[in-house]
Amino acid sequence: MSNIPDDLSYTKEHEWVAGLDDSTTVTIGITAFAAESLGDVVFVQLPEVGSTVEPGDSVGEVESTKSVNEIYSPVGGEVTEVNQSVVDDPGLVNSDPYGEGWMFKVRVEGDPEDLLSPEEYTALTSGES
Amino acid sequence: MSRPTPLRDVHQSLGATLTDFAGWLMPLRYGSESAEHRAVREAAGLFDLSHMGEIFLTGPQAGQALDYALVGHLSALAPGRARYTMIVNERGGVLDDLIVYRLGDEEFMVVANASNYEKVAGELRERAGPYDAVVEDRSDRYALIAVQGPRAQEILATLTDADLDGLKYYAGLPGQVDGRQALIARTGYTGEDGFELFVANQDAVPLWHAITAAGEPYGLKPAGLSSRDTLRLEAGMPLYGNELSAELTPFDAGLGRVVKFDKPGDFVGRSALEAVKDDSPRRRLVGLVARSRRVPRHGYPVTKDGVVVGEVTSGAPSQTLGKPIAMAYVDTGADSGLAVDIRGSHEPMDLVELPFYRRNK
Numbered sequence: 001m002s003n004i005p006d007d008l009s010y011t012k013e014h015e016w017v018a019g020l021d022d023s024t025t026v027t028i029g030i031t032a033f034a035a036e037s038l039g040d041v042v043f044v045q046l047p048e049v050g051s052t053v054e055p056g057d058s059v060g061e062v063e064s065t066k067s068v069n070e071i072y073s074p075v076g077g078e079v080t081e082v083n084q085s086v087v088d089d090p091g092l093v094n095s096d097p098y099g100e101g102w103m104f105k106v107r108v109e110g111d112p113e114d115l116l117s118p119e120e121y122t123a124l125t126s127g128e129s
Numbered sequence: 130m131s132r133p134t135p136l137r138d139v140h141q142s143l144g145a146t147l148t149d150f151a152g153w154l155m156p157l158r159y160g161s162e163s164a165e166h167r168a169v170r171e172a173a174g175l176f177d178l179s180h181m182g183e184i185f186l187t188g189p190q191a192g193q194a195l196d197y198a199l200v201g202h203l204s205a206l207a208p209g210r211a212r213y214t215m216i217v218n219e220r221g222g223v224l225d226d227l228i229v230y231r232l233g234d235e236e237f238m239v240v241a242n243a244s245n246y247e248k249v250a251g252e253l254r255e256r257a258g259p260y261d262a263v264v265e266d267r268s269d270r271y272a273l274i275a276v277q278g279p280r281a282q283e284i285l286a287t288l289t290d291a292d293l294d295g296l297k298y299y300a301g302l303p304g305q306v307d308g309r310q311a312l313i314a315r316t317g318y319t320g321e322d323g324f325e326l327f328v329a330n331q332d333a334v335p336l337w338h339a340i341t342a343a344g345e346p347y348g349l350k351p352a353g354l355s356s357r358d359t360l361r362l363e364a365g366m367p368l369y370g371n372e373l374s375a376e377l378t379p380f381d382a383g384l385g386r387v388v389k390f391d392k393p394g395d396f397v398g399r400s401a402l403e404a405v406k407d408d409s410p411r412r413r414l415v416g417l418v419a420r421s422r423r424v425p426r427h428g429y430p431v432t433k434d435g436v437v438v439g440e441v442t443s444g445a446p447s448q449t450l451g452k453p454i455a456m457a458y459v460d461t462g463a464d465s466g467l468a469v470d471i472r473g474s475h476e477p478m479d480l481v482e483l484p485f486y487r488r489n490k
Binding site: 032036037039042043054056061063065066068 | 163335446
């Protein structure tokens with residue numbers, strides 16, 4: 001069973017969003033479930049700092065030995081920071097998906113859509129695994 | 130529903146990520162596929178390959194039947210030896226690549242890919258019809274366990290009295306491994322020295338445990354299909370459905386040497402292959418090494434000055450080279466200034482001859 005922290009929000013595309021309740025700037029990464037499904041991550045491409053994203057936009061990609069998956073922004077707003085460490089060492093996505101393996105931060109404008117609670121995300125992934 | 134191998138419970142207890150592969154439920158990886166890949170290059174890996182097909186031909190004309198059915202000269206094979214060969218259609222298109230073991234004067238075992246073995250068994254039955262030979266698909270009875278890597282022989286030697294030193298590359302002999310009857314073959318698909326053990330289904334689990342225990346001091350790890358694919362790619366070995374297909378002849382794939390025109394008698398595909406054997410191929414199979422970290426993958430276009438000059442057949446990050454690598458069919462003569470169109474971005478590639486990796490013997 002994958003680790004699903006109960007203080008984050010999630011998307012159907014297996015991203016997590018942190019800081020939604022107490023900050024206008026949120027942090028986004030991919031879940032442990034996603035990282036385990038991908039296998040060893042070898043390449044991460046992130047959006048540019050300063051770019052504006054819409055909810056659901058493809059903003060980057062995560063490449064593993066066997067496959068490539070797009071990263072979607074769960075929220076709209078301006079990208080304020082990206083995690084250069086994960087670009088330099090993509091293995092952080094596997095080793096610490098909710099910590100050192102975070103991907104990018106967005107200053108949120110408007111309401112995010114269709115985010116899942118930890119319980120809903122747990123239900124989603126138990127159906128897929 | 131995917132068919133499980135006799136080792137499914139073992140894979141599950143090891144925490145394997147299981148995947149459907151050619152209708153079989155197979156272990157993709159147990160933990161990190163990169164660590165499994167390294168274990169095979171540096172120590173040893175243990176693979177469940179029970180999805181492969183085992184088709185037996187027995188009888189006084191089994192060798193002649195195979196000479197007619199396949200492109201190789203199998204009747205010339207000495208008992209105890211094995212050959213890499215192919216089965217083609219009348220047009221010379223590759224239906225599968227195979228390893229044929231001669232187990233005795235009148236007994237051969239044809240090992241076919243999981244995705245193709247029913248087709249291969251059907252073709253062999255039909256093609257062997259006029260010969261005094263019996264074709265029997267025994268795939269359901271056999272499990273196949275491979276031990277691959279530089280420590281493979283030391284590990285196996287702790288479990289068998291068989292003469293492993295005397296067993297050449299591409300040879301096989303019956304023997305006891307951990308007290309169980311096996312065909313011990315010095316073959317594999319990783320670019321390393323190693324052994325493939327064909328055993329009865331019921332012996333697969335105890336044998337797996339015995340090899341795991343024996344291999345532990347040597348750094349042996351269970352290894353899944355994901356590492357098997359990156360290992361064979363580094364070794365430049367073709368995969369049916371990627372580098373090989375019914376649309377390509379062995380010559381197209383750069384493997385014309387497996388076609389033995391000088392063997393006696395006709396064989397299926399002979400006239401079609403005779404007609405093309407001296408043609409200059411429009412494209413050839415080459416290796417590409419990426420300069421960036423993005424991975425060229427199956428089906429991506431190869432370009433030169435923005436013009437498509439080929440197509441990637443297999444690609445993956447290479448542990449050994451530290452860069453992404455690919456096999457690709459590329460127009461003859463286009464050997465510099467190449468790129469692969471990776472989702473819209475033309476990533477520069479260096480062309481190299483295959484294989485990417487060759488072990489020190």
